[in-house]
Amino acid sequence: MPIKLATWNINSVRLRMPLVEHFATRFQPDVICLQETKCRDGEFPSADFKRLGYPHVAINGQKGYHGVCIASRMPFDAIDKQEFCEKGDARHIAVTFAAGVAGRDPITVHNFYVPAGGDEPDRETNDKFAHKLDFLDEMAHWLGDGRAGGHAIVVGDLNVAPLENDVWNHKYMLKIVSHTPIETEKLKGVMETGPWVDAMRRFVPEQERLFTWWSYRSPDWATADKGRRLDHVWASEQLANSIRGIEVVKEARGWERPSDHVPVLVDIDH
């Protein structure tokens, strides 16, 4: 049974609910994973999701910043939230679709929002960068601890562009947070502990540029094209063989009052 899953850093779910509606209507995903929802659980627009055909919503939110959710047409068998770095931040939520729901094996979806890391790529002088590196270390332990067995998928805004063609200028970006060697090595380390398969790069070769984020600061974002691939889809080895395709919905960056990230769609023939 095919499952269409989307991941999108929405940069305020309440503000951009009209865009979520447009996206859902046009692309018809079965599961929508959002990051940076920026609201408490009680403020989450669950009724709107229900109206759009997503009656099942797993939320991990907080006031003003961060926050993740998974909205779904199918019911969940389990919901889990993991805290990292003892910060009390809402940066992870996972759901499991039960065996038999799709007539298949259970599938677990992890939705992450990794810390951005601030400006200075130095853990001694920048606490935010230290937090990001520590988060990636904890993530490696936790995601490597048997969680890549069976059918599992990791999506989200991981705030690291690991490959040369995940940024608009590799050499320049080596000094910029999101593409520094320590970050890209740690992110690759997280993948190896699974092992987790970079599903997006199964469909777009490493020689080709692939971006999911463009800064708000360039009015001519499309022509300048100074993007980064900060949003990711990783699959367990078992599930990787069931992924039929990936689509980066670049047009969403040009929508009215857009997020600076665009949605990534995953087609799974589960």
Add this chain to the structure above:
DNA sequence: ATGGCTTACAAAGTAAGA
């Protein structure tokens, strides 16, 4: 050749994103 923008908030300036 990177911040020139955008968001939330017990708001009118600050913190955060990346």
